[in-house]
Amino acid sequence: xxxxxxxxxxxxxxxxxxxxxxxxxxxxxxxxxxxxxxxxxxxxxxxxxxx
Numbered sequence: 001x002x003x004x005x006x007x008x009x010x011x012x013x014x015x016x017x018x019x020x021x022x023x024x025x026x027x028x029x030x031x032x033x034x035x036x037x038x039x040x041x042x043x044x045x046x047x048x049x050x051x
Contacts, residue, residue, distance in 0.1 A: 038046040 035048050035050060
């Protein structure tokens, strides 16, 4: 019984394989204008890079 509970808990941690996806491949879009260095309202710097 403990093994079954642990297996279910570990299986639920998989964020890439879901029964109901948050998005599909046809909804993905790459915006190259977002690549670069950004500054927020609190003067924090954010650098967005590609993989």
